[in-house]
Amino acid sequence: xxxxxxxxxxxxxxRRNKLRSAxxxxxxxxxxxxVIAMVGIxxxxxxxxxxxxxxxxxxxxxxFSGSTTSSGIRTGWGGAGTLKIEDAEAIRREVPxxxxxxxxxxxxxxxxxxxxxxxxxxxxxxxxxxxxxQWPLASGSPFTPQDVRSANKVxxxxxxxxxxxxxxxxxxxxxxxxxxxxxxxxxxxxPKGLSAQGLDQDDVxxxxxxxxxxxxxxxxxxxNVNVQVANASDLEPAQQQIISLLRQRHNIRPGRDDDxxxxxxxxxxxxxxxxxxxxxxxxxxxxxxxxxxxGIGIMNIMLVSVTERTREIGTRMAVGAHGxxxxxxxxxxxxxxxxxxxxxxxxxxxxxxKLLSVWKNWPSLISPSSIVVAFLVSAAVGIFFGxxxxxxxxxxxxxxxxxxx
Amino acid sequence: xxxxxxxAAVVQLIEVHKTYRTGEMEVHAVRGxxxxxxxGEFVALMGxxxxxxxxxxxxxxxxDRPTSGQYLLDRSDVSHLTxxxxxxxxxxxxxxxxxxxxxxxxxxARENVELPLLYGKHQLSNQQLRERADRVLASVGLQGRxxxxxxxxxxxxxxxxxxxxxxxxxxxxxLADEPTGNLDSRTSVxxxxxxxxxxxxxxxxxxxxxxxxxxxxxxxxxxxxxxxxRSDRPVSQRLIASDEIGKRADVDELPQPEN
Numbered sequence: 001x002x003x004x005x006x007x008x009x010x011x012x013x014x015r016r017n018k019l020r021s022a023x024x025x026x027x028x029x030x031x032x033x034x035v036i037a038m039v040g041i042x043x044x045x046x047x048x049x050x051x052x053x054x055x056x057x058x059x060x061x062x063x064f065s066g067s068t069t070s071s072g073i074r075t076g077w078g079g080a081g082t083l084k085i086e087d088a089e090a091i092r093r094e095v096p097x098x099x100x101x102x103x104x105x106x107x108x109x110x111x112x113x114x115x116x117x118x119x120x121x122x123x124x125x126x127x128x129x130x131x132x133x134q135w136p137l138a139s140g141s142p143f144t145p146q147d148v149r150s151a152n153k154v155x156x157x158x159x160x161x162x163x164x165x166x167x168x169x170x171x172x173x174x175x176x177x178x179x180x181x182x183x184x185x186x187x188x189x190x191p192k193g194l195s196a197q198g199l200d201q202d203d204v205x206x207x208x209x210x211x212x213x214x215x216x217x218x219x220x221x222x223x224n225v226n227v228q229v230a231n232a233s234d235l236e237p238a239q240q241q242i243i244s245l246l247r248q249r250h251n252i253r254p255g256r257d258d259d260x261x262x263x264x265x266x267x268x269x270x271x272x273x274x275x276x277x278x279x280x281x282x283x284x285x286x287x288x289x290x291x292x293x294x295g296i297g298i299m300n301i302m303l304v305s306v307t308e309r310t311r312e313i314g315t316r317m318a319v320g321a322h323g324x325x326x327x328x329x330x331x332x333x334x335x336x337x338x339x340x341x342x343x344x345x346x347x348x349x350x351x352x353x354k355l356l357s358v359w360k361n362w363p364s365l366i367s368p369s370s371i372v373v374a375f376l377v378s379a380a381v382g383i384f385f386g387x388x389x390x391x392x393x394x395x396x397x398x399x400x401x402x403x404x405x
Numbered sequence: 406x407x408x409x410x411x412x413a414a415v416v417q418l419i420e421v422h423k424t425y426r427t428g429e430m431e432v433h434a435v436r437g438x439x440x441x442x443x444x445g446e447f448v449a450l451m452g453x454x455x456x457x458x459x460x461x462x463x464x465x466x467x468x469d470r471p472t473s474g475q476y477l478l479d480r481s482d483v484s485h486l487t488x489x490x491x492x493x494x495x496x497x498x499x500x501x502x503x504x505x506x507x508x509x510x511x512x513x514a515r516e517n518v519e520l521p522l523l524y525g526k527h528q529l530s531n532q533q534l535r536e537r538a539d540r541v542l543a544s545v546g547l548q549g550r551x552x553x554x555x556x557x558x559x560x561x562x563x564x565x566x567x568x569x570x571x572x573x574x575x576x577x578x579x580l581a582d583e584p585t586g587n588l589d590s591r592t593s594v595x596x597x598x599x600x601x602x603x604x605x606x607x608x609x610x611x612x613x614x615x616x617x618x619x620x621x622x623x624x625x626x627x628x629x630x631x632x633x634x635r636s637d638r639p640v641s642q643r644l645i646a647s648d649e650i651g652k653r654a655d656v657d658e659l660p661q662p663e664n
Binding site for chain 1: 524
């Protein structure tokens with residue numbers, strides 16, 4: 001019954017001190033705005049990394065060939081050529097849960113068509129590769145398992161390669177000379193953008209791995225094998241199965257190191273997102289500090305306000321205000337300041353992160369939950385930091401308060 | 406003890422004591438005051454500082470409770486009520502007028518007057534608040550100044566706003582604590598004029614003052630000393646504000662009334 005009046009009283013009091021109210025709210029506006037913007041930018045970065053990781057494909061296990069040392073120079077993973085076509089076949093045949101396998105033979109070569117040429121990455125893969133990477137074609141058709149078996153001179157090209165070689169023309173059915181071997185372009189891939197490492201994934205030519213071995217890279221070994229399992233729960237067991245299968249096939253005795261490396265996509269994703277998560281946490285924490293400072297600002301002003309308004313409080317009590325009315329009034333004042341500050345802060349935070357993503361090209365992702373949390377936190381800050389001054393005010397003795405100078 | 410009808414005592418103090426403890430010292434501020442004030446009286450409570458009149462005023466105003474004795478306000482005992490119950494009594498039965506006005510700064514006269522209504526039992530609409538406040542402001546001669554802030558009003562006008570605030574809930578008693586202490590003598594007489602006008606309309610007024618020329622506007626003079634009532638008598642040579650106002654325009658100081 002009296003709460004309505006108390007709201008009226010509190011709002012009148014806030015209106016009386018417009019500048020002070022605005023300055024107090026400013027602390028919260030900046031605090032909440034900073035939290036929203038920082039967390040938005042942090043989770044934007046995280047989402048970007050996650051999207052890049054996801055572009056590797058779902059439930060993928062990467063099996064790399066081991067490294068080798070020649071004249072003291074180590075080649076890095078995949079250099080030793082320890083993985084053979086038969087190993088990939090064995091994985092396809094023997095490891096349960098495996099749904100797709102693609103043998104990968106990469107090389108970087110000059111490709112040409114007509115009077116244009118371009119240095120690009122040539123990937124030999126199996127026909128499953130497009131499913132594993134979830135990489136559909138924009139036009140044309142992919143090569144088939146039959147093309148792989150026959151090592152046909154066909155290829156699929158990425159968006160960047162297509163525009164560099166063929167300009168605006170239609171590449172489908174055109175001939176692409178790779179190491180002076182003519183390949184027929186059967187399809188163009190949809191653009192995938194930059195990889196997590198900043199590599200242009202669309203700057204690529206993909207052909208049957210058999211063709212790549214025979215006509216481009218030479219040799220009979222695979223740098224790596226992309227394995228996809230049907231369910232995420234199959235990842236771990238499949239990984240173990242692959243390790244023991246390959247150790248057995250490569251005759252590696254117990255206690256000796258593997259001559260290959262198996263990593264699954266979750267591990268790669270975790271490593272990549274860990275950094276951005278730490279970033280988001282740090283940014284959020286720093287912004288959180290400013291929110292707490294804003295809260296202390298509210299407490300500070302409310303305490304000053306209680307002292308300055310002691311006579312007013314005495315007057316209110318003299319004309320019939322209960323201690324509870326005074327407590328509620330000051331709490332409402334504090335919470336209104338922090339809630340209004342929170343709302344404005346949310347708007348400021350969204351605006352700031354949008355501006356940053358436009359100016360600096362930083363991605364930002366503002367989730368509804370972070371808005372709700374920021375608002376509730378700012379209201380809670382008001383209650384928490386407003387309670388002590390409000391209680392101080394409500395416990396004043398009306399006689400002393402009236403005489404206060 | 407309880408008298409019905411027109412002559413019923415609005416205020417009845419029975420052997421009221423008040424003792425303060427400040428550190429080791431015990432201050433016996435009021436030492437057994439019995440007093441009866443009837444409806445329609447205009448009482449001046451006189452006394453030097455330290456006489457206990459302020460303490461008695463706090464008790465009369467339900468800001469404080471007596472240590473012992475009884476206080477019947479409007480025939481109900483208020484000596485042992487809780488803080489919140491006393492607040493409700495102050496809201497509905499007592500109107501306060503203070504020496505330093507105690508208006509809320511940067512707040513319009515109207516909103517100042519509305520204040521007790523906001524703490525009242527009934528929640529009124531903005532329209533009702535406004536109407537009641539404007540009516541009371543008009544009755545103290547402040548028509549047209551409803552939107553003025555205290556800083557835009559003279560001392561006398563501020564005190565009128567405070568009187569309007571005290572009257573808004575139709576109190577049983579109007580308690581004035583040195584109401585003219587911060588005013589020049591001409592304005593003081595104006596305020597006394599308002600008090601006499603209100604008193605004529607039947608409002609009970611108790612006014613604490615240490616100025617005998619202000620007390621002379623009342624009908625009854627209660628003098629305190631050392632926590633006791635030393636004298637209690639009708640004002641013999643009562644001043645009428647409307648007569649005095651002309652004289653004070655020229656002469657700032659009024660000769661002390663003989664009594």
